Structures are given as C-alpha cells and as structure tokens.
Amino acid sequence: MLSIQYIRENTERVKRDVALRNTTAPIDRILRLDEERRELLQQVEQLRNKRNAASKVIGQSKDPAEREPRILEMRLVGDEIDRLDGRLKTVETELNGKLLEVPNILDPNAPKGPDEHSNVVVDVVGEKRHFGFHPRPHWELAEILDGIDFERGVKMAGSRFYVLKGGIARLQRALIQFYLNEHTRDGFTECYLPDMLSEASLVAAGQLPKFRDNLYRDAEQDYYFIPTAEVAFVNLYRDEILPAGMLPQRFVAHTPCFRREKMSAGRDVRGIKRGHQFEKVEMFVYCEPEQSQAELDTLVRRARSLPEKLGIPYRVLELCTGDIGFNATKTYDIEMWAPGQDEWLEVSSASNCLDFQARRANIRFRGEGGTRYPHLLNASGLALPRSVIAVMENYQREDGSVEVPEVLRPYMGMDVIEPARR
RNA sequence: GGAGAGGUGGCAGAGUGGUUUAAUGCAGCCGUCUUGAAAACGGCCGUGGCGAAAGUCACCGGGAGUUCGAAUCUCCCCCUCUCCGCCA
Numbered sequence: 013m014l015s016i017q018y019i020r021e022n023t024e025r026v027k028r029d030v031a032l033r034n035t036t037a038p039i040d041r042i043l044r045l046d047e048e049r050r051e052l053l054q055q056v057e058q059l060r061n062k063r064n065a066a067s068k069v070i071g072q073s074k075d076p077a078e079r080e081p082r083i084l085e086m087r088l089v090g091d092e093i094d095r096l097d098g099r100l101k102t103v104e105t106e107l108n109g110k111l112l113e114v115p116n117i118l119d120p121n122a123p124k125g126p127d128e129h130s131n132v133v134v135d136v137v138g139e140k141r142h143f144g145f146h147p148r149p150h151w152e153l154a155e156i157l158d159g160i161d162f163e164r165g166v167k168m169a170g171s172r173f174y175v176l177k178g179g180i181a182r183l184q185r186a187l188i189q190f191y192l193n194e195h196t197r198d199g200f201t202e203c204y205l206p207d208m209l210s211e212a213s214l215v216a217a218g219q220l221p222k223f224r225d226n227l228y229r230d231a232e233q234d235y236y237f238i239p240t241a242e243v244a245f246v247n248l249y250r251d252e253i254l255p256a257g258m259l260p261q262r263f264v265a266h267t268p269c270f271r272r273e274k275m276s277a278g279r280d281v282r283g284i285k286r287g288h289q290f291e292k293v294e295m296f297v298y299c300e301p302e303q304s305q306a307e308l309d310t311l312v313r314r315a316r317s318l319p320e321k322l323g324i325p326y327r328v329l330e331l332c333t334g335d336i337g338f339n340a341t342k343t344y345d346i347e348m349w350a351p352g353q354d355e356w357l358e359v360s361s362a363s364n365c366l367d368f369q370a371r372r373a374n375i376r377f378r379g380e381g382g383t384r385y386p387h388l389l390n391a392s393g394l395a396l397p398r399s400v401i402a403v404m405e406n407y408q409r410e411d412g413s414v415e416v417p418e419v420l421r422p423y424m425g426m427d428v429i430e431p432a433r434r
Numbered sequence: 435g436g437a438g439a440g441g442u443g444g445c446a447g448a449g450u451g452g453u454u455u456a457a458u459g460c461a462g463c464c465g466u467c468u469u470g471a472a473a474a475c476g477g478c479c480g481u482g483g484c485g486a487a488a489g490u491c492a493c494c495g496g497g498a499g500u501u502c503g504a505a506u507c508u509c510c511c512c513c514u515c516u517c518c519g520c521c522a
Contacts, residue, residue, distance in 0.1 A: 067503040071452030086502040
C-alpha cells in the first residue's frame, strides 16, 4: 500500500496514476478519514495522558480522602476515552480498508494507454521458423503424440483441466528442471513453498481484498491456494526487520498456481494455454530501493535468456499504464511465439513493486538512514504449460513428432518425442 | 484428534494489580584508560502513531473484558513444545 503520508503529500500524483490505470480509488474519502483520525487521536491521547498521571498519584497515595475523588473523576475520563476511542477505531478500520484498495503509483516513464492494446513492443528476437508444411497447433500434435488427455481431465475435474502424458509430461518436467537450474546456477536460492496461505498473507501480497474473485480457498479453514509463488515470497519475511547487509535476496521456486477465472466461452477454449491450475517457475527479489531498477532489468534479461536458449522467437513488451498490475509500478512481459496457434504467448511478467508490498507485509531492513522498506520484484522464469506449447509448436516436424531442443536433451534423455503407436 | 506445558526486547531471562518510562545478563555501538588489544569503567542500545517542537500515546502471541490503573486477573482465538493416537 501507499503510506497515508505519501497520499497526503502527493495527492495529485496519486489521483493521476489511479486515472491512468483506468480504475478508481477512494482518495478523497481517505484524506477526510485521515484528518478525522488525527483529530481524534490527539483528543484521546490527551485524555490518556491525564488518566495515566492521575492513576500514578492514586497508586502512590494511601489516603482514601485523596484517592476517592480522583477515582471518581477518572471514571468519567475513562468513559470519555472509551467513547472517543470507539470512534477512532471505526475511523481507522475504514481508513485502513480503503488504503488497501489504492493501487501502486506508476513509473512516470510507463507508456500511457487504457488497456493492453497500448502496450509497447520494445524488442523482437529470433527468426520465426519457416515450415515446409502447415504447422499444427499443440492440441493436434498432442493427439498424434498421445501427449495430452483433455477428455479425461474434464471427466476428473471439469472443463479446462487436462492430463499430460508420456513425452509431453516429461517435457514439462524437463523445462522446470532447466529453468530452475539456470537460476540457481546464477545464485538464486531455490525454495519449496506452501501452496496454500492464510488470508493475512494474501492481503499482504496485494491479492486481497480487491481480487477475491480470482482465488480458490478452503471452505472451512483459513487456506487460500496461491495464484502465483509471488504471494508466498512476499510473505517469507512478513513482519520482520531484516538485519543490515542481508540484501539483496534472490529466490526462485517452482509451484503450481491456482486461478479462478471467468473463462469466456469462445476464448482460449482449446489446448492448455489457459487453465485453473498450472505450473510456473518464479523469480523473486528483495533489494534496497536504490537497486530496484537495476534488479528489474536483470530479471527481464534472465527471463528472455530462456526462450533464447530454447531457440524460440520471443518479444518483449513494456506494459502501458492501463495494463500494469495493482501492485506494480512498471512491468515487462515476455511472449514466446507459437506458430501453430499463430499467436504470441505470455510466458513471463516482470514487475517492480517498489515498497508497495513491503509496506503491506510490514517488511523492513536496517540500512543506511535507519529502518527502511525494501523494494520487492517478481518475474516468471517461466510459465510452464505455455513453454510446453511453444516448444511443441516450434519444434514440430511434418509427421507430428517434436524435436527436443538441444538444451533440454540432457533432461529428456531423448532427442525426439515420437508419435504414439496406434 | 486427546492430554499437558508454554508464548516478555537481537538472544537469554525476571516480573502474578500501582515508584516498571519491562529488572538483570549476553551480544552490539560510542567513549575513558592503553603503544595497540584485552580487561575494567561510563554512556548508548526495540517498533510505530501524533506533534513545528517540547513532548506524548501505543505495543509483553492476537482479540475482547474487569479496573481509576493490566505484562500481571477473566474469556475467546492463534502458534510453539512434550507425550499419545493417526498418517505419507
């Protein structure tokens, strides 16, 4: 969240950024509540001070004639404190609730625009392969390879669920291994994380209260299924003050992700591009504020190195103000080319969230200039089922077999995923 | 799931209604002494809110209550540990 001080002192900037995001936030209401809160706070504290002093005198005196009148007086002061404090609590509760609805400020250099159509392509890398035949979408390849069982996935769980089999299941595992090894080799610490987190953790990471509709949760207990490992990483150091010299901290994890999405009937219905459950390898960085821009650049560079090593064409997008997520100030997307579907697939989103999540999660560090909020960044590296799609569609051969990219062969133990024998 | 014991500052550990603005020790920082270091001695040594400042208020796992006054008493919840049961 933004600090109330920041909103108070930079009201115009905050309002402008909310508008640029093409959303709304109760800024004026927040400012009024803040004013009321400070007024009540001063009154309550003045009365408390009075009571504390009187209570001390009462405690030191043994003489009932001196004690009784003071006790009676303080009883009244106590009632007044209760009354004002009750109002204060009400005001604070509403204020804090409203503050959680305000999105992060935007990087001033972010391209302006109302929605994803205004995102800017900043780089396109790699030659789209020329096929001597009409390239198939991955679901057709999957049929030839007997690699994805859509019908039984639906039978077991419902629409948008599937089963990966044989070489394709192995391909996904190989990609996970490859990605994790790339990151751990360069010093990222691998983590195995909880896939279910408490409500407090979802609030801290910025998923709640605004995005409740997108989350799965346990019906009886306080467990939410993570929509991304980012949520877990934000909470790793929740309510902590990190010792001096500990930053930066760079992590990576492979987790499943669960997202409750309103699936529109005609869109992305085929294949494994979009589901309620998918795998992802996620990078996450805690750093000092001065370093976050450089860390974001590094994360983007890392993410784009992966399609490069896989030999798959990709492009880099800089998200416009209307498409940048609630928590982020600046975001780059990486999209892999999928020739069978004839579209670009988003496989990574790299965001700098500044101190927005650190503040929500109450994470600080000791550094020069005292105790401060670190900056938090996240980047996929990369999303799995879409990587699987990209490999299948880019490396397909006319008979429907799929060549295994060079870098994955040690993990696959094979050079080609062959068609199933009928 | 059952029974029991606990949760106090970076760590250890006092404190069961009022001179506690949480004792004391360790660790840490500054200084004195010293050629230097150690030791000794002195000082500092949690987080946040409000306030121009002086200052003040809050925080002893979380919440509610009793009281003029709560770390301390009552209730609810969370978590940790030990034993038992179950389980991968």
